[in-house]
Amino acid sequence: MCDSKLFYTVIIIVSLVGITLSRENLSLTKAEKQKLDQFKDAVSKISFPAEWMQQELNLVRYLRARQWDVQRAKSMLQETVAWWEENNMKDIHNEDWTSIEKDYPLHTDGVDKFGQPEVYFCNVMFPQIPSLAFVFAFAEWDLRGAAVQGRLNRVIRWFFKAFDDVHQKSIEYHKLGKTNGTQWNVIADMDKLSRQQHLCIQCLRFYTELALILESRYPGGSDKLFVVNSPSIFQIVLSLINPILSKSTLNSLKVIGANKEEWGKAVYSHFAKDQLPENLGGTRKYSTVWNEI
Known part of the structure; x- marks a missing residue:
């Protein structure tokens, strides 16, 4: 207690x-859906350390964070992947x-x-x-x-x-x-x-x-x-x-x-x-x- x-x-x-x-605003305009499709293709070769990183909901959030700029959103997501690996986040719950x-x-x-x-x-x-x-x-x-x-x-x-x-x-x-x-x-x-x-x-x-x-x-x-x-x-x-x-x-x-x-x-x-x-x-x-x- x-x-x-x-x-x-x-x-x-x-x-x-x-x-x-x-x-949460989960709806997308036609133009935003096209950006999402472009983003999915742009990050398709990234080796994600966590499955949730490649989910559409997460990808949309990264696009919104970078004003739907696909390249900037990709860079942001790549930085997250690097941070995740550098900080060994996959094992954080198993530490003493x-x-x-x-x-x-x-x-x-x-x-x-x-x-x-x-x-x-x-x-x-x-x-x-x-x-x-x-x-x-x-x-x-x-x-x-x-x-x-x-x-x-x-x-x-x-x-x-x-x-x-x-x-x-x-x-x-x-x-x-x-x-x-x-x-x-x-x-x-x-x-x-x-x-x-x-x-x-x-x-x-x-x-x-x-x-x-x-x-x-x-x-x-x-x-x-x-x-x-x-x-x-x-x-x-x-x-x-x-x-x-x-x-x-x-x-x-x-x-x-x-x-x-x-x-x-x-x-x-x-x-x-x-x-x-x-x-x-x-x-x-x-x-x-x-x-x-």
Whole structure:
């Protein structure tokens, strides 16, 4: 069970776009379909390290990320393939994470209000149409400690592991016909964000790395991003990631201050309170077992 004294919770709510209620734009114009066909041909000789990379839904996202420029989209996808191999992502779920998961807990349990499973990082979750989610209690994540101890790279990779775990689960739901697309909603609770513990000079790379991976390796993955209880010092993070985030991601980003009535309207319209942690007005209790559903 997570410590009840949580100060900073990031809730990444991965929303699997439902069959009957699709948030993701899956329709293509005739011209876009022609671009997709050209793109499929252009990347046909690439040796993809993961099957999902060559799926049409993924190809469309890369095309949209590069304004339907086939060559630029191909270069972007090739860079993802190279990154995937350089970082040995295919084996990331088989690595020994014992020393990291204790100090930087991540959990997957619970279901959204549509009855679909959610993925959690000990106070991180995902719901909304059929939804997967992952949540983590950032107060328990001592980024400065990780930087001082030389473990920051490992912590960042640990986050990538959870990130990819959710991504793969969303793909499996799509394959099973439960959804016709996959996107994520994100809620980040910045209550009592610590300048010393979370915003040290070395710590800032954590945020830029995540923003870069979101935009360059999983383009189009997010639908809405809510930042609640945001203090003025969060502008430090925004100033770093704003140049990295795409226009569509920036348009989906909603930063809200400490007014609970204001952020509550946004959060509670998407999530039932029994699926939210106590610090967000919910009643959700979390499993202590990683990846338990």
